[in-house]
Amino acid sequence: xxxxxxxxxxxxxxxxxxxxxxxxxxxxxxxxxxxxxxxxxxxxxxxxxxxxxxxxxxxxxxxxxxxxxxxxxxxxxxxxxxxxxxxxxxxxxxxxxxxxxxxxxxxxxxxxxxxxxxxxxxxxxxxxxxxxxxxxxxxxxxxxxxxxxxxxxxxxxxxxxxxxxxxxxxxxxxxxxxxxxxxxxxxxxxxxxxxxxxxxxxxxxxxxxxxxxxxxxxxxxxxxxxxxxxxxxxxxxxxxxxxxxxxxxxxxxxxxxxxxxxxxxxxxxxxxxxxxxxxxxxxxxxxxxxxxxxxxxxxxxxxxxxxxxxxxxxxxxxxxxxxxxxxxxxxxxxxxxxxxxxxxxxxxxxxxxxxxxxxxxxxxxxxxxxxxxxxxxxxxxxxxxxxxxxxxxxxxxxxxxxxxxxxxxxxxxxxxxxxxxxxxxxxxxxxxxxxxxxxxxxxxxxxxxxxxxxxxxxxxxxxxxxxxxxxxxxxxxxxxxxxxxxxxxxxxxxxxxxxxxxxxxxxxxxxxxxxxxxxxxxxxxxxxxxxxxxxxxxxxxxxxxxxxxxxxxxxxxxxxxxxxxxxxxxxxxxxxxxxxxxxxxxxxxxxxxxxxxxxxxxxxxxxxxxxxxxxxxxxxxxxxxx
Numbered sequence: 001x002x003x004x005x006x007x008x009x010x011x012x013x014x015x016x017x018x019x020x021x022x023x024x025x026x027x028x029x030x031x032x033x034x035x036x037x038x039x040x041x042x043x044x045x046x047x048x049x050x051x052x053x054x055x056x057x058x059x060x061x062x063x064x065x066x067x068x069x070x071x072x073x074x075x076x077x078x079x080x081x082x083x084x085x086x087x088x089x090x091x092x093x094x095x096x097x098x099x100x101x102x103x104x105x106x107x108x109x110x111x112x113x114x115x116x117x118x119x120x121x122x123x124x125x126x127x128x129x130x131x132x133x134x135x136x137x138x139x140x141x142x143x144x145x146x147x148x149x150x151x152x153x154x155x156x157x158x159x160x161x162x163x164x165x166x167x168x169x170x171x172x173x174x175x176x177x178x179x180x181x182x183x184x185x186x187x188x189x190x191x192x193x194x195x196x197x198x199x200x201x202x203x204x205x206x207x208x209x210x211x212x213x214x215x216x217x218x219x220x221x222x223x224x225x226x227x228x229x230x231x232x233x234x235x236x237x238x239x240x241x242x243x244x245x246x247x248x249x250x251x252x253x254x255x256x257x258x259x260x261x262x263x264x265x266x267x268x269x270x271x272x273x274x275x276x277x278x279x280x281x282x283x284x285x286x287x288x289x290x291x292x293x294x295x296x297x298x299x300x301x302x303x304x305x306x307x308x309x310x311x312x313x314x315x316x317x318x319x320x321x322x323x324x325x326x327x328x329x330x331x332x333x334x335x336x337x338x339x340x341x342x343x344x345x346x347x348x349x350x351x352x353x354x355x356x357x358x359x360x361x362x363x364x365x366x367x368x369x370x371x372x373x374x375x376x377x378x379x380x381x382x383x384x385x386x387x388x389x390x391x392x393x394x395x396x397x398x399x400x401x402x403x404x405x406x407x408x409x410x411x412x413x414x415x416x417x418x419x420x421x422x423x424x425x426x427x428x429x430x431x432x433x434x435x436x437x438x439x440x441x442x443x444x445x446x447x448x449x450x451x452x453x454x455x456x457x458x459x460x461x462x463x464x465x466x467x468x469x470x471x472x473x474x475x476x477x478x479x480x481x482x483x484x485x486x487x488x489x490x491x492x493x494x495x496x497x498x499x500x501x502x503x504x505x506x507x508x509x510x511x512x513x514x515x516x517x518x519x520x521x522x523x524x525x526x527x528x529x530x531x532x533x534x535x536x537x538x539x540x541x542x543x544x545x546x547x548x549x550x551x552x553x554x555x556x557x558x559x560x561x562x563x564x565x566x567x568x569x570x571x572x573x574x575x576x577x578x579x580x581x582x583x584x585x586x587x588x589x590x591x592x593x594x595x596x597x598x599x600x601x602x603x604x605x606x607x608x609x610x611x612x613x614x615x616x617x618x619x620x621x622x623x624x625x626x
Contacts, residue, residue, distance in 0.1 A: 020033040021034060021035075021036050021038075021101065021102060021103055021104070022103040022104075023106060024104075024105045025107075026105065026106065027107070028108070030047065030049050032046075032047040036100065036101050037101060038099070039095065039098060039099055039100070040073070040093070040095040040096075040098045040100060041053065041096040041098075042096075044106075044108065044241075050241065051064050051108055052064060052065070052109070052240075053095075053096070053240065053241055053244075062082045065093075065094070065109055066094075066095045066098070066107060067091045067107040068091040068092075068093055068098065068104055069106065070103075070104065071103050071104035071105060072102050073093055073098040073099065073100065073104060075088045078094055079092070079093050079094055082094055084502070084503070091107075126588050126591070126592055127591055128224075128226075128227045128589065129591065130207070130291075130587055130588055130590065131190045131343075131587075131593065132188070132205060132207055132224055132290050132291045134201065134205055135157070135185065135186045135202070136184075136185045136186075136201075136202045137154070137157040137158070137184060138182065139157060139183075140182070141181075141182050150174055150177055153177075153182075154193070161188065162191050163188070163191055163192075163193055164191055164192050165193040166193070168338065169193055169194065169339070172196070173196055176196050180199060184196050184197060185197045185198075185200055185201045187337075189290065189341045190326075190590075194340070194341065195337065203225060204225075204284075205223065205224040206222065206224065206230070206282075206289045207222050207224055207289060207290060208220065208222070208275055208289055208293075209292070209293050209580060209583035209587055210292060210294045210295070210580075211355065211358075211579040211580035211583060212267070212294050212300045212304065213296070213297075213547075213548075214244075214249075214297065214299075214300060214378070214379065215240065215378075215403055216235070216237065217235060217236075217270050217271070217274060218233070218234040218274075218577060219232070219233050219234070219271075219275060220278070220583075221278035221279060221281075221289070222584060222587055222588070230278070230282035231279075231282035233277040233281065235270065235273065235277075236270075237267070237270050238266040239267060239270070239303070242259065242262075242263060245379040245380065245399075245403075246300070246313075246379070249263060250312060251313070253303075253309055254313070260303070263303045264303055264306040267303055267304040267332075268304070268332060268333020269333065271294075271304070271332055271333055272335055275292075275334055275336060286335060286337075287336065287337050288337065289336040290340050291587060292329050292340065292587075293344075293345065293583045293586040293587045294342060294343070294345070295345045295355045295358035295579045295580070295583040295586075296344075296345075296354055297351070297353035297354070297355050297356075298312055298319045298347045298349075298350055298351065299312055299313075299353075300353075301347070301353060301354055302319065304332055305324070315609065317349075317609070318350065319347060319349075322347050322349075323346045323600065324343075324354075326342065326343050326344075328341065329341060343587075343593070345358050345583065345596055346600055348599065348600065348603055348605045349395070349605040349607065350395075351382070352382050352393050352394070353382075355376070355579035355582075356376060356393065357582065357596050357599050358578065358580075358581070358585075358586070359376060359382075359575070359578035359581075360393075361582040361585055361586070361595060361596050361599075362581035362582040362585060363544055363575060363578055365384060365387075365391055366391055366595070366598075366602055366603065368387055369387055369388055370541045371385075371386065371387050371540055372540065373526060373529075373540050373544070373564075375522065375543065375544065375545055375546065375564065376546040376547045376550065376578075377398070377522070377545060377546070377550050377553065378398065378547055378549060379402070380397060381398040381521065381525065382394075383522070383525045383526050383529060384529075385526060385529040385533060390533065391602065391603045392529050392533060392606055393529075393605055394525050394605070394607070395525070396521040396524065397521055398518040399517055399521070401443070401511075401515050401518040402446070402447075402549050403443060403549075406514055408506065408508045408510065409441050409506055409511075410442070410511075411439060411441065411442060412442060413433060413444070413548070414434075415436055415439075416432065416433065416434060416437065416440065417432065417440055417441060417442040418432055418438050418441040418442065418445035418449075418494060418495070419431050419433050419442055419444050419445050419552055420444065420552075420554070421445055421448040421449040423453065423455070423456045423478070426476070426477035426478050427477065428481070430494060430495060438494065439505070440505060441494065441505060443549050443552075444552040444553050446507070446515055447515065447554065447557050447563070448554055449494060449507045450507065450511075450515050451554070451556075451560040451561050453507070456475065456478065457474060458479075458482065460624075461623045461625075461626055462623055462624075463516045463623070465482060465490045468482060481493040483498050485502055485508075486502065489509055491506040491508045491509070492506060492508075494507060515561070516622050517622070519561050519621070520562075520618050520619075520621035520622045521618060521621075523562050523563065524608075524614060524618045524621050525608060526564075526565070527617065527621075528606065528608065528614075529606065532604075537565045537566075537567070538567070542571050542573065543567065543571055543572040543573070544573060544575040545564070545572065545573070545574050546577075546579070547577065550574055550575060551574045551576055553574070555572035555573075558572065560624070562621065562623075
């Protein structure tokens with residue numbers, strides 16, 4: 001292995017003459033120079049090279065797997081624990097622990113750039129009346145008798161609007177009108193004139209709806225003249241190196257003031273890459289996209305705007321605002337029409353943000369007379385309960401279990417992830433994304449595995465694996481999968497050699513505990529809302545499981561572990577990506593946009609953190625239902 005690499009001097013911003021080490025990342029070929037002693041993870045993150053991680057580089061998730069191809073990066077004890085002697089000898093390292101003191105060439109395994117994400121929810125029929133509109137007009141040309149200004153001619157033609165205008169439009173207005181012989185199309189968002197285009201361009205009316213998730217971001221390009229989607233794309237949020245959840249990212253911004261700007265830039269880059277992708281796929285010039293709508297949780301929205309998130313992360317948990325002003329899309333890093341506008345959906349509270357407002361909008365929760373329970377399952381679980389008569393909401397800190405962070409063999413929903421588990425006649429059946437050999441287990445697979453083992457009797461109500469002798473007596477086939485690691489922790493092997501469990505895909509005792517903590521938090525949340533409304537659980541007519549994770553969660557197993565109320569299965573349905581649906585509705589209909597804003601007055605927010613009974617209730621919900 002070579003000890004030096006011939007790399008250009010790029011990327012670190014150090015003064016000339018400072019000591020540097022060179023790194024080249026493969027397969028991208030990205031070459032950088034950084035100060036000696038920097039971790040590979042930081043060197044990559046600083047220079048836009050994405051390395052998979054859910055803990056933000058703190059050495060707890062063990063997912064930042066890279067391979068040193070050339071140069072010397074001595075292994076740490078954590079490397080040996082994560083990979084074993086053979087893989088370490090072959091160059092595999094944890095990027096967050098590998099220090100660059102010499103020039104290195106590093107292989108970075110591909111990120112899951114297209115994780116599974118539901119892009120169609122339970123959208124309602126809406127009246128197509130967008131804020132964005134185009135009006136073709138044929139104006140009378142000026143004369144000595146008609147001394148109206150150029151703008152006055154347009155205002156008179158659009159006399160149903162209280163028109164305002166941006167300076168950029170005025171700069172180009174005289175030339176456009178005269179070159180087009182005063183036959184032009186006016187582009188208006190609400191009452192703001194953002195462009196005047198020569199000729200009749202009224203058949204080209206495009207906007208983009210974004211679901212700005214903590215893990216996954218989804219973009220939908222819409223044709224607002226017909227109300228139909230043109231293209232859809234999703235990718236991982238580029239903020240993920242700073243942590244898998246909002247608290248990790250808030251902490252990162254608190255520890256280093258410069259991180260806030262880096263998080264804003266990562267958000268901007270994610271949005272822009274998706275916008276470019278959907279425009280290319282749909283064959284639409286990005287310069288002809290005039291408006292965007294963004295639905296995101298409070299932290300993601302504030303980071304996208306460059307607002308300090310610290311007050312959201314510490315008691316009493318106060319966001320900068322609940323209603324966000326409309327702003328130029330360019331301020332969010334989007335390279336679209338130069339005067340494209342952006343609208344951001346409002347938030348109900350610090351942890352019930354615009355994504356949930358969008359979800360409630362898409363599901364019609366504030367208009368439906370049925371009593372319904374809405375659960376967006378994730379690291380921060382948002383819950384709403386009620387009907388058109390009264391609606392209450394809250395947020396429960398579920399933790400990262402459902403995103404597979406902190407799970408020993410956890411991974412995102414990508415090729416190789418176990419997404420469903422069934423135990424039948426002492427046999428284990430697995431559904432694996434991509435129909436390949438299992439590499440790990442994602443959130444829905446975690447729920448299935450635990451629920452199936454509870455139902456089979458290998459895991460008791462307290463969440464513990466039963467005694468080995470008892471397991472062998474009752475379940476001789478399954479018991480062979482119940483083994484111990486070198487750390488004496490008991491695990492259930494889902495795939496692989498039971499004699500070498502560390503190299504297998506397994507469910508550990510700690511994994512079950514993580515799941516119990518998550519489901520107990522969520523169950524406590526909806527039970528408190530049930531009491532707030534003074535109803536019985538049996539009165540709930542429908543449970544909506546929202547978000548990408550909710551799309552793949554088995555309703556039967558969600559009931560079995562106590563995640564949702566014990567109700568007839570037909571009442572529990574997947575709502576899909578309702579945050580994205582709500583963002584689309586905000587673009588398609590001014591009426592729906594106003595309804596979203598009205599939720600700030602119509603939906604009651606219940607803060608759980610100041611309830612004295614929360615901890616006791618949480619402990620009561622840890623056990624699996626009998």
